[in-house]
Amino acid sequence: MPAFSPIPLGQPIPDRPHAVSCSLPTMRDVIGYEEKDPAVIQHLTTGYPRFVVHSYNRQLAAVVIADLELADHQLWLTCSARAADALLAELGSAHAIRVDHEGLHGIAHPTDRDLARRAKIYLQNTGGFLSSREAEDRLAARGALASVDPETLAPADTALATVTDTLLAAYPGTARRDIILAPSGMNAIHAAWSALADLQASRGRTVWIQLGWLYLDTIAQLQRFTATPADYVALHNVTDLPAIEAAIAAAGDRFAGIVTEAPTNPLVQTADLPALRQLTHAAGGRLLIDPTLVSPLNVTVLPHADVVVNSLTKYTAPEGDLIAGATIINPTGPDADWLRARIERRSDPIYQRDLRRLAAQIADYPAIIARTNTNAAAVIDYLRAHPGVKDVYWSLHPDSRANYLQIARSPEHLGSIISFTVHGDLAATYDRLHLAKGPSFGMETTLICPFIYLAHYDLVTTESGRAELAAAGIDPHLLRLSIGTEPVEDILATLDAALPKTPNTPQL
16 A cells, blocks of 8 residues: 555545645646636535634624524624724725624625635634634534534643643743743734734834744735835845845834844745844844744744744644644744733734643654654755755755754744745646645645645746746746655655656656
8 A cells, every 4th residue: 555645625624623724736726726717616525724714704704694684795704893893994994883792793794806815815814714713613512513623622721821831831931921822823923913013003113024034924914914015025035134234224223123034934034133133122123023934943034023923733633634823933032021021912812722722732742743754854854965855945055054053942943934945836746646735834744736826826827926926036847845754765766766766757
């Protein structure tokens, strides 16, 4: 029997109601998903929760619409009253209705494609969707579902302490008050950056620098919420300190700070964080760092940051069936007390059953990191030596190796993410792969995706977009591989069966 079997189009990964990934087994499926081809969309029973509204959320919204007799309206259920208020402000009260119903919060608007698009993107960018577990619980309580799907949960009275204690170990020097949980990583980023932006704006500082090619919604965060287009500056080369210095100098007294990932997604590049902190603070700025790509058990970034944000969906929940996030305040930072209070107010609460599910999995966190680091080392060596592979990007890539080693807990703490390109036709290689294929990373399951197609399809399909990617050093045909905990020999054998044998191997 093969170590990995193909997963049909649209099947959740893992095969559970709250899975955060879904199978897109061919490039035709990927493109069909992006172009909303009905032949593909009809097979998608789930998707990454901030991009695809969960079926339970849609079902519960329909129930509430019926309760409130809001025919010909669409309802967006949110994770909190605060999130609903923010969405109402985004859409405008002339177009939308604030809904409070049996403890649920949301925004309803007349059925309209443009309003729906704006609402969905806003909730995606801010992490404001209702938890699918809360939707499931409420449907079951109303008898709309026969029962709640059984799953392992930690005791309610110890779940918060279990999660917080694990994070305290990942961020030495912090106390419980420095860790603020959120219902998603993007919710944490939105709360943390918004608080920093408010603080700096009160000082007349509004210019923010995006350092590196970052995750889609982190980029959107800065583009959407900076005060003016001129207050958003994107620098894609994380190793170019002179360019960073020049951008800070150009902003002058309006320089607010820098947002970066360490390493970045998907090129796995790391800035010189000690130098970056010194430059940023010397100019009156503040620094927000996201270490999610490799996890804070592999890198130590808090001493260099004012605020760290971390998606707990990745690695801490290795079974891949919940979303959560956290903000971590550097207690030695100059604004720690102010930020702690403001971010606490801005963050939305994590749903109790999500917290209990996270607590049930988080004990495996250190072992997952150790196993994926070991597996990744072997896969990196294999890909770098393979004649059918063009470029390989990993945490110790020569371009930023020295910078990564400054923050790595050891040279063996590589992280599980490897991005690479292949010779020949991407579709032929991707379609032959029998690994799980879908969005997300940091699962116990090895997962691969054509990341740029999924995150930036608008750039892949336009001449100007491809030029923008090229200027950032990104090949649109890049594959992002998240190494899991399976036997590494099985991962290597599966890759070997799919990769082109030589640079000139015909692609079928």
